[in-house]
Amino acid sequence: MFDLLTYPPVMRGLVLLLISGFTFPLGGVFILRMNILPIRYLLMHGVLLGGALGLAFGLNLSVTSFVVNLLLIVILNQSSRILKSDYGHLSMFFMVATIAAASVITARFHVPAKDTLTLLWGSLYASDTGSIISAAAIGGGIVLFALIFFRYLTAVFYDRDVAASLGINVNVFELIVMLITSLVVASAMQLMGALLLDAQLILPVVIAGLLATGLKQTMVLSCVLGGAFSIAGFFISLFFDIPVSAGVAIPAAVMFIITIFVRNTKGLKHEYIKE
Amino acid sequence: MGKSSNMNNNITKPLPGGVSLQLYNSADETIFESAGKWLYPLFEVEDYLHAMAFKAADIFLHDRIAGRAAASLISRMGFRRCFIDTISVPALEVFERYGVNCGYNQLVDKIECRTEDLITNEMDLDHVYRMLRKRAGRLQGIDLEIKELEAGYDGKKILKGLNIRMRAGDQLVIAGDNGTGKSTMLKTLIGRLQPFSGEIILGGMPQARVKKIPSPVGYVNQSIKQTEFPITAEEVVSLGLLGQKLSKSESEYQIEVSMRRTGCFHLAGRNINTLSGGEKQRVSLARCLAQKAGLILMDEPTSFLDRESKDEFLDVLTHVVRSHMPTILLVSHDHEWVERLGWPVKTLKDGVLCSTC
Incomplete structure (x- = not known):
């Protein structure tokens, strides 16, 4: 199994998985804490629109997807402010509008729909050095952002009114957080595919949230778990010859079930002792 | 002699x-x-x-x-x-x-x-x-002056020419029924709402010119907001240090002192969501102390507190006022508690302060 690592695409895949596994869960923390889960579906559709545009006009698919997602986030954020509507409802609307636009472009420019849809499945082993640099830049960027703006993040996550009283421009800061999150989601989608990106982005954060008592702990634990699931998942996928994304999902799901079980058992014990 | x-x-x-x-x-x-x-x-x-x-x-x-x-x-x-x-x-x-x-x-x-x-x-x-x-430079409070303030939501005027003047270290309770503009007033003061017209002067300076971070305005809200996401009491208090250039040890000291002053240091490592309403309010007050807030705004701080917690919070608040003398503007309709607080009370009615009601 280990001799497979001598193949450059496999090795590159491992490096990518390590980078994303240890850093991207921070994006998951932002998504869960800001309660913007529906947005990641919008971003998935954004990738499809980006893919359709890229194929139609011969552009770089990754860059186009990134740009489309950034634009979608800006439009969503501004619409939410102007219309005073939450992200959940608006992202549903934009999701439909985005897929409609992707469909029109696919039909109008005769884009092979199958090629666009492959974006949803991820392509870890098809990645090149550029993908590694891009993932490292995004991963490093989000870690730096979390380190530098930890108190800002804590404030906005804790209570927006308190954050405003502390002098933070909450709307602008939230927009920045969402833009960074959209980059992470778009990048994770290329690696893991849209359908299983939650295994790397969301599950580690959910488990960390159950174990940690504070935000700093949650962030660190999410990254550690994300990295551990990625390494374990990579070798599971090699051993059982299954897609990497599924390999990552297996340890993450097992750990989630164990955590829930242990927590509930502890809770029951605690209640029993109290009684 | x-x-x-x-x-x-x-x-x-x-x-x-x-x-x-x-x-x-x-x-x-x-x-x-x-x-x-x-x-x-x-x-x-x-x-x-x-x-x-x-x-x-x-x-x-x-x-x-x-x-x-x-x-x-x-x-x-x-x-x-x-x-x-x-x-x-x-x-x-x-x-x-x-x-x-x-x-x-x-x-x-x-x-x-x-x-x-x-x-x-x-x-x-x-x-x-x-x-x-x-x-002696030991008065934490700052002057607050609100002149002819008009503010509201979606173009609808809720505050209609509000005037308040507080000297540094003063305390004032604003009472009033729901919908009279109490929360609108606080949201305007923390910068969440832009006033339609009028002026807010903090420490002698128009609000727009006051340094944003570190902010001189502390905010204690109702303790109802509950999330599943963990955040420790210490992390909440540390928010008050935003923008203060302190070393790690100075920050830790400042957090400890603030938490001790409101009697919540023993809760430092606890998840805020597991604390009682009274404990949460002590943590919020400690955050304002760490912030060295010159003006503390309090939005119905006793809304979800039981009798005992209200008593404890009253003691803590009285103590903070005595030791730090911040300017405090408190919004509440808990008449009994406000009476025991012994601060001057004004009533907000239809967006203006009412002297006869």
Whole structure:
């Protein structure tokens, strides 16, 4: 199994998985804490629109997807402010509008729909050095952002009114957080595919949230778990010859079930002792 | 000429060189001394009494010199007995007025100090205290002035020409029914809402020109917001340090001091979501102290507190006011609690302060 690592695409895949596994869960923390889960579906559709545009006009698919997602986030954020509507409802609307636009472009420019849809499945082993640099830049960027703006993040996550009283421009800061999150989601989608990106982005954060008592702990634990699931998942996928994304999902799901079980058992014990 | 007839000889001995003030316990042992100048030793005494939870009435104070300002501070702290090496006639009058038994070595007509000239007979102890703390740079509060403020949502005017003026260190309760504009007022003051017109002046400066971070405005809201996501009490208090350039150890010290002052240091590592309403409010207040907020805004802080928690929060709040003297604007419709707080109350009705309702 280990001799497979001598193949450059496999090795590159491992490096990518390590980078994303240890850093991207921070994006998951932002998504869960800001309660913007529906947005990641919008971003998935954004990738499809980006893919359709890229194929139609011969552009770089990754860059186009990134740009489309950034634009979608800006439009969503501004619409939410102007219309005073939450992200959940608006992202549903934009999701439909985005897929409609992707469909029109696919039909109008005769884009092979199958090629666009492959974006949803991820392509870890098809990645090149550029993908590694891009993932490292995004991963490093989000870690730096979390380190530098930890108190800002804590404030906005804790209570927006308190954050405003502390002098933070909450709307602008939230927009920045969402833009960074959209980059992470778009990048994770290329690696893991849209359908299983939650295994790397969301599950580690959910488990960390159950174990940690504070935000700093949650962030660190999410990254550690994300990295551990990625390494374990990579070798599971090699051993059982299954897609990497599924390999990552297996340890993450097992750990989630164990955590829930242990927590509930502890809770029951605690209640029993109290009684 | 001196007066020390009923006092212990040990206490009436001149203070050692370099020492300007000493405190003695009931066994005449020295428990505190200061070499500070002007009124600073007395402010140190105030901090010391608070830190040690001592009552001034049980302690004997020996000061090198006291004019009217020092006498006012000593009386306000609650000392019943003291000895002053050199005392002025006005200071002696203050002690007599407030029933402080004072001995002295030398009586002079007046202490030559500009502060003495600023104190008039019309000023009560609180007024003098506030003025002295301000001169000593120990008054945390800032002035707040709201002029003809109009604000609301979606173009709908909720505040209709609101006027409020608070001096640094003042406290004010705004009462009123739901929908009268209390929350709108607070949201405008923290910058979440832009006013349609009017002016907000903080510490003598228009709100737009006040430095955003670190912010001088602290905010304590209702304790209902509950999320599944963990965040420790210490992390919440550390938010107050946003924009303050402190080393790691200074930050830790500041957080500890703030949490101790509101009696929540033991909760530092606990997830805020697991705390009771009263504990959460102590943490919020500690956050404002860490922030060194000159103006603290409180939005219905007792809404979800039980009777016992309300009592505890009242004590903590009273204590914070006494020790830090921030300007506090509190919004509440908990009439009973507000009455026990003893702060001035104004009622907001139809977007304006109502003096007759």
